[in-house]
């Protein structure tokens with residue numbers, strides 16, 4: 001007979017990693033790739049990742065495109081309304097580091113859990129970023 005033991009918090013982390021509800025901010029051309037990842041060919045819902053239209057129903061913020069200093073207060077407002085614990089996925093060079101247009105990436109405004117580089121990153125890279133986040137949240141990955 002086989003036994004599996006775990007703690008409640010580990011089970012909770014695992015469950016959360018398999019059921020992200022995300023709110024998406026699409027402010028650049030990378031948004032097309034996010035939409036592609038969401039579509040029927042790649043289908044983010046296979047990973048339990050479901051889009052919400054209200055930030056207060058979401059625990060994952062997916063940001064694609066440049067966030068300027070002028071936009072930062074709005075992004076912070078959305079971030080503050082989200083459920084806790086909450087996570088951030090930065091998609092593309094603009095979100096990660098400012099890209100061609102700025103020297104400031106998202107890290108300047110909010111904590112980013114996983115960066116997906118590329119200009120734009122392919123949907124496969126976005127899915128890899130999501131899987132990396134799942135591993136991080138479930139405790140499989142330590143950094």
Ligand code: SF4
Pocket residue numbers: 027028029030031064065066091092093094095099100118119120121
């Ligand atoms: S990283 Fe490239 S593709 Fe993505 S928003 Fe910036 S310029 Fe557009």
